[in-house]
Amino acid sequence: MTRDKPLDIKICGLKTEEAVDKAVSLGATHIGFIFFPKSPRNIEPTDAGRLADRVRGRVKIVAVTVNADNDELDEIVDQLSPDILQLHGSESPERVLNVKAVYGLPVMKAFSVREADDLKKIEPYIGIADRFLFDAKPPAGSELPGGNGVSFDWTLMHLLDDGVDYMLSGGLNKDNLAEAIRLTGAPGIDTSSGVESAPGVKDLGLIEAFFEAARKAEHETAVAGRGK
Numbered sequence: 001m002t003r004d005k006p007l008d009i010k011i012c013g014l015k016t017e018e019a020v021d022k023a024v025s026l027g028a029t030h031i032g033f034i035f036f037p038k039s040p041r042n043i044e045p046t047d048a049g050r051l052a053d054r055v056r057g058r059v060k061i062v063a064v065t066v067n068a069d070n071d072e073l074d075e076i077v078d079q080l081s082p083d084i085l086q087l088h089g090s091e092s093p094e095r096v097l098n099v100k101a102v103y104g105l106p107v108m109k110a111f112s113v114r115e116a117d118d119l120k121k122i123e124p125y126i127g128i129a130d131r132f133l134f135d136a137k138p139p140a141g142s143e144l145p146g147g148n149g150v151s152f153d154w155t156l157m158h159l160l161d162d163g164v165d166y167m168l169s170g171g172l173n174k175d176n177l178a179e180a181i182r183l184t185g186a187p188g189i190d191t192s193s194g195v196e197s198a199p200g201v202k203d204l205g206l207i208e209a210f211f212e213a214a215r216k217a218e219h220e221t222a223v224a225g226r227g228k
């Protein structure tokens, strides 16, 4: 498999200057802030805006929301000025269109995957969402639609049509990343709990190890592609 673009790497659920600086210095292409009160990664829009200002222009700033209404989005967009809105709830295609029209920002629409049919759910969003994000279904009893540290069967991604742009997420960490990239050839990867020492607590060493694993896997897929 060859890669025509460098791998996009998103580190999500950031709450501290140290973690933002570490992710960006290691070459994150995207950083994400979570606006979901039940999450241990939840952050106030003003705090996210202050953190984003440290690195604005060097990395894409992603606001992660879950079925947010326009009042919520107004505040997030005012305070954070994100580059991308990640809609991680059950937002309909009509709602995605409406959000894009109101805010004039690209939307990355998240889908949870367990089986092949889950991938078909993107069909009504094709040409509407700018990018997709595939995460695992939350475990029973979880209050979080994402950030659960759970993976899905990556071989399912072979069922996706070529040309669908997406980020792979769900339980990615330094130990499983190479296999995930090898099996999917994902154009982008996203992690949140996989670089934490406790829920909501980013670990700078784990962030570093995640990037090391990503660079190694990227190199290996490039070498494998050249051999074909």
Ligand SMILES: O=C(O)c1ccccc1N[C@@H]1O[C@H](COP(=O)(O)O)[C@@H](O)[C@H]1O
Binding pocket: 012, 013, 032, 034, 036, 039, 040, 041, 064, 065, 066, 088, 133, 135, 144, 145, 146, 147, 148, 149, 150, 169, 170, 171, 172, 190, 191, 192, 193, 194
């Ligand atoms: O991280 C959260 O707490 C969260 C809360 C609500 C919606 C999305 C959330 N995170 C997203 O979940 C995926 C996977 O996370 P993980 O690596 O399995 O912990 C990632 O896309 C985050 O953006």
